[in-house]
Every structure is written in structure tokens, then in C-alpha cells.
Amino acid sequence: MNVQVDHHDKVLVARVEGRVDSSNSQDFERQLQGAIGEDVQAVVVDLGQLAYISSAGLRVVLLVAKTLGQRNVSISLCALSHPVQSVFEISGFNRIIQIYDTQADALAAAG
Amino acid sequence: MSANLHLRVPNRIEELPGVSEAVEALGREEGWTQDVTYAIVLGLEEVATNVVRHGGSEPGSSEIEIEVTSSDDEVRIEVRDSGKAFDPFHEAPEPDLDAEVQDRQIGGLGVHFVKVLMDETSYSREGGRNHVSMVKRRS
Numbered sequence: 001m002n003v004q005v006d007h008h009d010k011v012l013v014a015r016v017e018g019r020v021d022s023s024n025s026q027d028f029e030r031q032l033q034g035a036i037g038e039d040v041q042a043v044v045v046d047l048g049q050l051a052y053i054s055s056a057g058l059r060v061v062l063l064v065a066k067t068l069g070q071r072n073v074s075i076s077l078c079a080l081s082h083p084v085q086s087v088f089e090i091s092g093f094n095r096i097i098q099i100y101d102t103q104a105d106a107l108a109a110a111g
Numbered sequence: 112m113s114a115n116l117h118l119r120v121p122n123r124i125e126e127l128p129g130v131s132e133a134v135e136a137l138g139r140e141e142g143w144t145q146d147v148t149y150a151i152v153l154g155l156e157e158v159a160t161n162v163v164r165h166g167g168s169e170p171g172s173s174e175i176e177i178e179v180t181s182s183d184d185e186v187r188i189e190v191r192d193s194g195k196a197f198d199p200f201h202e203a204p205e206p207d208l209d210a211e212v213q214d215r216q217i218g219g220l221g222v223h224f225v226k227v228l229m230d231e232t233s234y235s236r237e238g239g240r241n242h243v244s245m246v247k248r249r250s
Contacts, residue, residue, distance in 0.1 A: 021131070022160040023124050052131075052149065054156050055221035065212050083149035090227045091220055092208030 003031040010041035011110045013103065017049040020057030029060040033067070040073055042110035046103050048079030058091055065097055074098075078106040113182040114141055121171045122163050122192065127156055134179055141181040143249065150228040150247050151179070151186055157221030158190050158199065158243050166194025166241075185230070188245040197241060198234040200226065 001018040014035050020028045036043060045061070047053075061077075068075045076098040080088065088094045100106040116137045120126040131152045138148040155177065162175055178189040204219040225232060231246035 019128075019131075021128060021156055023128050052152065054153055054160075055217070055224060056160065058220060059217040062212070062215055062217055066215075069212050083146055086146070086149075087153070087224065090224055091206070095209075096212045096215060 001028055001031075003028070003035055005035045008107055009111070010039065011044060011107060012036060012040045012042070013044045013046055013107070015046040015049060019052040020050065020060070021052065021054045022056040025056035025060055028057060029063065032060060032064055036064070036068070036073075042074045043068060043076075044103065044106040044110055045075065045077045046079050046106075047077055047081075047084055048103070050081070050084055053084055053087060055091075058087070058093060061093065061097070074110060076100060076106045076110060078103050113180055115181075116177075116179040118177045119174050120177070122166060122168055122173050122175050122194070123170045124160065124163055126175075127159055127163075130155060130159065130177060137179060137181060141186075143181070143186070147186065147247055147249055151188060154225045154229055154245050154247070155179075155188060155190065157225050158245070160221065161197070161199050161203070162190070162192045162194055162241070165197055166192055168194050183249070185246055185248045188247070190243045190245075191240050193240050196236050199243065200232055200234050 001020050001024050004015040006013045014032060065075050078100040079102060116133060118130060120130060134152050135148060159175055173193050176191040180187045199222045203222040206219045206223050229245045230248045233244045235242045
């Protein structure tokens, strides 16, 4: 698992690659929280290269969404593969976090 | 035709990625779809993580026994451990799927995934061991 970060003005794009499970979710949390600076206005998490996520990883996404919500920073997800999309739907997270088909769509909405 | 995977691993979180790899290898041999493979790997990780975190044994001090049997119609997954008695399907908290971001709790989500993604689930306590059984149909 790896988190790559790009900045598009005040929008931070975090691309998550690989697998997030109970064995590395703490590392995922550190990388994701560490990537989000003070001056960010919106965060787009690109899951296009995420092969697998379990409830341990969803917990991190929820924690980050809560932290950002308290700072009035928006968060959205994009480019989910079919099984990853299913997991977000089963958890109900698709109703509390915006999900876009592509990074371009997410950036357009965040900008 | 059926193929079988039988593993015994110490009750440590670090062991679980190796279990996932072995199960995915079985799935490739058996031609499982991507969705079936994901459901089985996820179901096993969630159940085994519960055993490690809530089984009451010091990590590495006991074993989790995992058996996966793949046949033409279905995949059967059995997880046995000697931790304290715990029925994940009735004792884990139910997640509130409608709560807003700030109110949303994470507990119980793993078991919820298992209930939704598997076609059959059951729990029993046999000879001082927990036995979780799951079935995923292949179509």
C-alpha cells in the first residue's frame, strides 16, 4: 500500500495504491493524515489503483472524513473498482461521502 | 471437482496477508470471479481479525485453523479458534448505516460485510473452540 500526493491549487489529490487491510491500516492512516496539510480546502482520494480494502481501511476513511469535516474541508472519493465500490455501498459510506467516477469529475466538483 | 486449502496460522494480524494470498491463489486455480474472490478474502480477513482482536488470547499464543473448499457451485470457508466463546453474527454491534459522518461509528462493519457478502453464515461452539462457517455461491 502506498499513498501518492498531488496538489491542484488548494485541492489535494491522494492516490491510494495496493491493498489496505487490518495489517497495514495504521500505516494507511499515518500516510493519509500526514499528507493533508493545513492550507488544503478540499481532498480527493483517488482509489483507482486500490485493489482491496476491508473494514479496517474504511475505518481510516471515516476517521479522515470526520477530521476534515470538523475543519470544513470537503472530501470525495473517485475511480473505485467494482468490488471496492460494493464495499463502500454495503457500508453506507456512499451516502455520507461523495463518490465520483473519475478524478476529473471529483476535481471539477471540488474546485 | 473440488479443491481444498487448509491452513493453521498463529493468531497474529501480520499472518493475515499471507492467508489472503493463499486464498487468492486457490481462486485463480479454480477460476473464481473477481467479486467472488473479493468476498471470500474479505470475509476471511474480517472473521480472522475479530478472532485476533477479541479472542482474548495473547497474539501468537494460539492458532487459527482455516479451511477453504472450492467446488463447482460454491466455496465453503471454515474458521476455528480456541479463543473465548464469541458469536460474531449475534454479539458484534450492528452498524448504524444511516448515521451522518460525524455520528457514524465503525464497530460491527466487518461482520456486516460478511453477512451481506456471504450466502450462508453460521456459528457454533464445539469442544472449546469457536467455529465460524461461511458459504459463498459462485453464481
